[in-house]
Amino acid sequence: MLLAVDVGNTNTSIGVFEGEALRCELRLATRRNWTRDEFAIALERALALQGYGFAAIADAVIASVVPPVQGPLVEALRRYVGVQALVVGPGVEAGMPVRYDPPKDVGADRIVAAVAAHRRYGRSEAGEALAVIVVDFGTATTFDVISATPEYLGGVIAPGVGISADALFARAAKLPRVDVVKPATVIGRNTVDAMQSGLFYGYVGLVEGMLARIRGELGNTAQAVATGGLARKVAHETQAIDHVDDSLMLEGLRLLWEMNSGRA
Known part of the structure; x- marks a missing residue:
């Protein structure tokens, strides 16, 4: 089986694949001070909850945006597992040119998402090649643009909704800390509702506006795929998003391992 590990700034997602099938998905809080042994213990316990042990793992692939980890x-x-993991980074074949300057500055997670999005959504039902835009609601909200060719063209990085909520609390003395949830109405009738409206519907507006501008620059009707924490909630409020894919990152890791198997 293949172990896929996606290390984000907030969470680390782990998937176990048997062939193309994702057999289980786990999530750990990312710790920047993880030691080798601490991570091994956390991984072993998490896998055991799903009925797997280290002996079942034959290969591994990692994408990380947290260098110390x-x-x-x-x-x-x-x-502890006896595998040499393939690490996504410079020199790993992605199946598409990266038109970023310099290419090595693109986060590993963004390349992983681009590969999976193109494979899953880069063709219409009639077989026509399509451009794809990935909207990832993580610690940062990112937009990644993949042409129909395909080429990784670049994208957009904006503060994540959690960062914005924390900034409001930290910088405005009278504003409380709030959870980011959809309020009953856009017009808030108390401070908490007003803040939640600004955060939630503000990000819906951000997504709609950015997708419209990106599609305008591309000159076509690119497919938009959302993934990450708020993906389903935001997609429910707008027609600008075509697909929601919770396993996009793990599928991208599997595809990259397939392209590069033997090069770990």
Whole structure:
């Protein structure tokens, strides 16, 4: 089986694949001070909850946007699982040119998402090649643009909704900390509702506006795929998003491992 590990700034997503089938998905809080042994213990316990052990893992692939975490994870997999993980980064074949300047500055997670989005949504039912835009609601809200060719063209990075909520609380003395949820009405009749409206519907507006501008620059009706924490809630409020895909990152890791198997 293949172990896929996507290390984000807030959470680490872990998937176990048998062939193309995602057999289980796990999530751990990312710890920047993980040691090799601590990660191995956390991984073993998480896999055990789903009925898997280290003996079932034959290969591994990692994408990380948290540099201090990468080394301990690779070493934990080598020492305790007995696999040399493929790490997504410069030199890994992605199946498309990266038109970013310089290419190495693109986060590994964005390349992973681009590969999966193109494979899953880059063709119409009639077989026509389509451009794809990935909207990832993570610690940052990112937009990644993949042409129909395909090429990774670049994208947009905006503060995530959690960062914005924290900034309101930290910088405005009279405003409380609030959860980011959809309020009953857009017009808030108390401070909490007003803040929740600004955060939630503000991000719906952000997504709609950015997608309209990106599609305008592309000159076509690119497919928009949302993933990450708020993906389903935001997609429910707008017609600008065509698909929601919760397993996009893990599927991208599997595809990249397939392209690069033997190069770990």
